[in-house]
Amino acid sequence: MRLALVLALLSASSVFTTASDQSVQTSSGLLNGVRTKVSNLGYVRQFLGVPYAQSPIGQLRFAPPFALGEDAASRRLDSSRHGPSCYQPPHMKEVISEILDTDSEEMSEDCLTLNVYVPEVKVTDRLPVIVWLPGEGFDYAMARHFDGSYLALQGKVIVVTVNYRVSAFGFLSALTADAPGNVGLLDQRMALKWVKRNVAHFGGNPGKVTLMGRFTGSMSASIHLASPIKERLFEKVVLQSGIAVGDYVFDSAPLNVTSKLAHAVGCHRDSVADMVSCLQGVPAAELLNNSLRTGLSFRPIFDGELIVEEPMAAVKKGRHQAVDVIIGTNQHEGSLCLLTLQHLQSNFYNRLVKDQLTIEDLDEMVRYHVHDFTKNEHEALAKLVLHEYRYQHAKEGLRSQYVHFCGDMYIAAQAEQMARLLSQHKRGSVYLYQFAHRPSFSAQPDFLGAAHGDDVLFSMGLVFKQRHITKQEALLSKRMSLSLGSFALKSNPSLVDDLNWPEYNQESQH
Missing domain, CATH: 3.40.50.1820 (Alpha/Beta hydrolase fold, catalytic domain)
Incomplete structure (x- = not known):
């Protein structure tokens, strides 16, 4: 807990x-x-x-x-x-x-x-x-x-x-x-x-x-x-x-986005050294604007x-x-995923807020986020995730399933896994x-x-x-x-009065 x-x-x-x-x-x-x-x-x-x-x-x-x-x-x-x-x-x-x-x-x-x-x-x-x-x-x-x-x-x-x-x-x-x-x-x-x-x-x-x-x-x-x-x-x-x-x-292939930015600002060169030298001379605002315009990350x-x-x-x-x-x-x-949908002016955002998602909507959004997270088309993984969250949060509706899925995939699941691994090695509280x-x-x-x-x-x-x-x-x-x-x-977040915060362990999962 x-x-x-x-x-x-x-x-x-x-x-x-x-x-x-x-x-x-x-x-x-x-x-x-x-x-x-x-x-x-x-x-x-x-x-x-x-x-x-x-x-x-x-x-x-x-x-x-x-x-x-x-x-x-x-x-x-x-x-x-x-x-x-x-x-x-x-x-x-x-x-x-x-x-x-x-x-x-x-x-x-x-x-x-x-x-x-x-x-x-x-x-x-x-x-x-x-x-x-x-x-x-x-x-x-x-x-x-x-x-x-x-x-x-x-x-x-x-x-x-x-x-x-x-x-x-x-x-x-x-x-x-x-x-x-x-x-x-x-x-x-x-x-x-x-x-x-x-x-x-x-x-x-x-x-x-x-x-x-x-x-x-x-x-x-x-x-x-x-x-x-x-x-x-x-x-x-x-x-x-x-x-x-x-x-x-x-990013396992950083030269790809660097090369795309170089093309966008007219800095494509035969040698990497010349390309970097050119990029160093591009006005900062121009460099930023072109990276935004091309959607580079x-x-x-x-x-x-x-x-x-x-x-x-x-x-x-x-x-x-x-x-x-x-x-x-x-x-x-x-x-965080809702804000992303709102920023992208996605139709999914309005349907989410109005609680009018369909199973087809959820399926499409799960596939999108799985691809965003893994940078690969994992069809089997997307199906597994969709089944898991539909079953685990069936009583809460599709909107809740989506919110829980997004939060777990990007943040919460990694947080709990990191706590679990750290506690196993006992190199600190x-x-x-x-x-x-x-x-x-x-x-x-x-x-x-x-x-x-x-x-x-x-x-x-x-x-x-x-x-x-x-x-x-x-x-x-x-x-x-x-x-x-x-x-x-x-090294102890517990307070003197009534906040007793125990260390995390896999059994109690505090």
């Missing part, structure tokens, strides 16, 4: 910035941050838009990140506002939530920055650290969407949110040294190295770093968890709605260094980092949860409960951006933040 997080108290909060600046010396320079009041919760020191690597422009486009020079420490930086996001398609607010900070459209290739949120709390020891990786598909990742102030204060942790390259800029591969692929993942590792080197200057403990992400941010964290690279950059992991698995995530690859096999396969063999792990999902992760509360402010159709991404809004305290939430929701968010803080500090 999964641990059901249904709790509930506190009052809604807002954030505003005071004029009191704060300064911290780091390897990036002397940072001038701001002291921010989070309503009645307290104060947080924010250091925003902090560069953690050299600008990946010109010949560094598509290349692994380069560390800042030693002279960077001597400069003085205004860290009072977010840096631009990395180039990516227009963001769909409904994919995550309307309450996130999506007002800024500022984008740049000079985007390798992070944001540090330091709570003003009374503690005797250095604070644990949570490094947050955003990600909604390997085309989207904006750190500014996720204000770390609430989690920092309520969890008594330092929160670091990371910008990294996405889309073609982060995952294009020509299988060459100057365009090897996976550079978005390497950006994340560079940010983790920055945290290890600098977080003590903020009062943080570099020996207590938790890597946390949602969807493709979580998939990225699962890749780092299973990577054979020995350098230890984190001690704990929180995976929310995403494990990197299958052809849906990994740039994804992680097996590079033989960072990624040698799928995370699930590595964990099955015990070839993973010995760390403590929380794995979480939402009750109706299949809501494993905790599993399913978030089951439908937010009072949810914009999802009424037939859905907790949708994809809802747990993040509560665990990070972002619900306090809402003007009106219930007392139960305020307490739920507070308890989830406290639980994450407890996990970051002592």
Whole structure:
């Protein structure tokens, strides 16, 4: 039985910035941050838009990140506002939530920055650290969407949110040294190295770093968890709605999409080196627009260094980092499929919402998603899946069958399998949860409960951006933040009072 997080108290909060600046010396320079009041919760020191690597422009486009020079420490930086996001398609607010900070459209290739949120709390020891990786598909990742102030204060942790390259800029591969692929993942590792080197200057403990992400941010964290690279950059992991698995995530023939993009922008050349050189000179907006126009998808690859096999396969063999792990999902992760259908303006979406699906509709959609996930026409698998979900959820109707199928295939099944494999090796504690509360402010159709991404809004305290939430929701968010803080500090998410969260095991399946 999964641990059901249904709790509930506190009052809604807002954030505003005071004029009191704060300064911290780091390897990036002397940072001038701001002291921010989070309503009645307290104060947080924010250091925003902090560069953690050299600008990946010109010949560094598509290349692994380069560390800042030693002279960077001597400069003085205004860290009072977010840096631009990395180039990516227009963001769909409904994919995550309307309450996130999506007002800024500022984008740049000079985007390798992070944001540090330091709570003003009374503690005797250095604070644990949570490094947050955003990600909604390997085309989207904006750190500014996720204000770390609430989690920092309520969890008594330092929160670091990371910008990294996405889309073609982060995952294009020509299988060459100057365009090897996976550079978005390497950006994340560079940010983790920055945290290890600098977080003590903020009062943080570099020996207590938790890597946390949602969807493709979580998939990225699962890749780092299973990577054979020995350098230890984190001690704990929180995976929310995403494990990197299958052809849906990994591209086994990356030169195909790279070549198609080169053709689209007039960079087809006889040699791969000349093609990459040409692509490095194409204006960023043109490169992004053409990748969108042609429908190209740039994804992680097996590079033989960072990624040698799928995370699930590595964990099955015990070839993973010995760390403590929380794995979480939402009750109706299949809501992500509904949003996709809505975005594609599919007729299936209207029939789903009206609960007018036919068995022929379900059959066609199952085949579509099985092909999307496996990148192959698996006729026998599609038939097996259709039979399984029609039988398992027969009383709930075709709409429910579709939602459960989608959520299980893309997210929930991998989450439970990963928890099972990790617990077998006993190289760290494993905790599993399913978030089951439908937010009072949810914009999802009424037939859905907790949708994809809802747990993040509560665990990070972002619900306090809402003007009106219930007392139960305020307490739920507070308890989830406290639980994450407890996990970051002592590897146990259980709270002192009445939340006893047992470790996952195959018998109890908590």
